[in-house]
Amino acid sequence: MASIRVENIEKTFGKFKALSGVSLEVRDQEFVVLLGPSGCGKTTLLRIIAGLEQADKGRVWIGDRDVTELPPRARKIAMVFQNYAVFPHLTVFENIAFGLRMQKASPEKLKANVERAAALMHIENLLERYPAQLSGGQRQRVAVARALAVEPEVLLMDEPLSNLDALLRLEMRAELKRLLAESRTTTLYVTHDQVEAMSLADRIAVMNAGRVVQYDQPMKVYQEPANTFVGGFIGSPPMNFLRLPVEGRQAKIESLTLDLPTPVSGPEVLLGVRPEDLEAHTVQQPQTFPAEVLVVEPLGPHLLLTLSFGKQHIKATVPPNFEVRAGQTLWLRPQPDRLRWLDPSSGQALM
Numbered sequence: 001m002a003s004i005r006v007e008n009i010e011k012t013f014g015k016f017k018a019l020s021g022v023s024l025e026v027r028d029q030e031f032v033v034l035l036g037p038s039g040c041g042k043t044t045l046l047r048i049i050a051g052l053e054q055a056d057k058g059r060v061w062i063g064d065r066d067v068t069e070l071p072p073r074a075r076k077i078a079m080v081f082q083n084y085a086v087f088p089h090l091t092v093f094e095n096i097a098f099g100l101r102m103q104k105a106s107p108e109k110l111k112a113n114v115e116r117a118a119a120l121m122h123i124e125n126l127l128e129r130y131p132a133q134l135s136g137g138q139r140q141r142v143a144v145a146r147a148l149a150v151e152p153e154v155l156l157m158d159e160p161l162s163n164l165d166a167l168l169r170l171e172m173r174a175e176l177k178r179l180l181a182e183s184r185t186t187t188l189y190v191t192h193d194q195v196e197a198m199s200l201a202d203r204i205a206v207m208n209a210g211r212v213v214q215y216d217q218p219m220k221v222y223q224e225p226a227n228t229f230v231g232g233f234i235g236s237p238p239m240n241f242l243r244l245p246v247e248g249r250q251a252k253i254e255s256l257t258l259d260l261p262t263p264v265s266g267p268e269v270l271l272g273v274r275p276e277d278l279e280a281h282t283v284q285q286p287q288t289f290p291a292e293v294l295v296v297e298p299l300g301p302h303l304l305l306t307l308s309f310g311k312q313h314i315k316a317t318v319p320p321n322f323e324v325r326a327g328q329t330l331w332l333r334p335q336p337d338r339l340r341w342l343d344p345s346s347g348q349a350l351m
């Protein structure tokens with residue numbers, strides 16, 4: 001087992017800068033998710049770590065080995081791709097054995113490793129089958145077993161669940177979490193699905209436009225986004241951002257005043273607040289501000305409200321039995337320990 005460390009990786013395709021000075025460390029046995037919108041450079045970073053792509057600048061370490069100049073096969077890395085290609089003409093056993101045969105492993109080692117990887121993935125009773133006789137989820141497990149069979153120091157996965165249908169994907173997510181916790185392989189996993197990232201990761205590296213913009217535990221990234229990009233990208237619906245006037249060390253929302261954690265130089269500040277952290281009341285209460293309900297969407301576990309506050313729109317969630325209709329005024333109380341304050345010009349969190 002080993003850690004992964006990249007330092008100051010730069011990569012340009014023609015004139016397009018795909019990665020701008022990315023540094024990141026994945027600890028031994030840690031599960032890290034690279035999360036970001038399409039085109040932000042996730043796959044490029046993974047391919048550079050695997051040795052399938054050369055960085056213009058920067059270095060890659062696996063454990064204490066500088067592998068920057070090494071070819072892919074010398075890096076002791078296994079990769080599982082989006083289309084998790086399993087070979088249709090090979091049995092499950094032979095699919096899992098594929099990398100070991102390439103390595104010219106002894107017959108004893110080959111058999112032992114295939115059986116161990118298959119047991120870990122709970123497919124030991126499928127070894128004689130062909131891929132066409134498997135479900136999507138089983139094929140997925142074959143691909144992961146094949147990657148683990150070569151005993152990689154690190155495992156790189158690029159959107160391995162994206163080809164599965166929604167229900168299977170949900171099932172495999174929990175399954176994968178359990179299996180990889182069991183195998184304890186250091187894993188770097190790429191996805192643009194924020195729920196998948198929250199579910200699986202020990203830590204999430206959020207990427208935007210070729211940079212890592214925040215690297216922290218899932219709940220930290222959710223509750224304390226480093227900037228408006230992270231707050232907007234993670235969470236569905238995204239975090240609300242309200243532009244508020246500043247008076248001294250306080251921000252004002254109508255008659256409600258909120259203490260700022262640090263002095264603000266400009267006339268305005270951005271308040272970041274999650275939809276579930278706005279407590280709704282039908283009559284005025286202390287520490288609330290009024291907003292008009294525009295849309296009510298019953299989503300099952302809660303109602304999603306869209307409200308207007310001046311020219312700004314706000315999303316808030318309320319319990320499913322909350323009596324509310326469009327046109328009504330509600331009084332919203334932001335939960336004081338859940339507020340995020342940001343600079344309106346840079347979008348970066350204060351402090």
Ligand code: ATP
Pocket residue numbers: 013014016018036037038039040041042043044045192
């Ligand atoms: P997605 O979630 O859509 O897979 P990603 O974050 O993995 O996106 P990358 O595949 O790393 O993004 O690509 C980053 C940027 O670099 C994209 O704008 C892409 O078009 C560009 N890019 C990637 N590979 C090449 C290449 N070989 N030649 C030119 N441009 C490339």
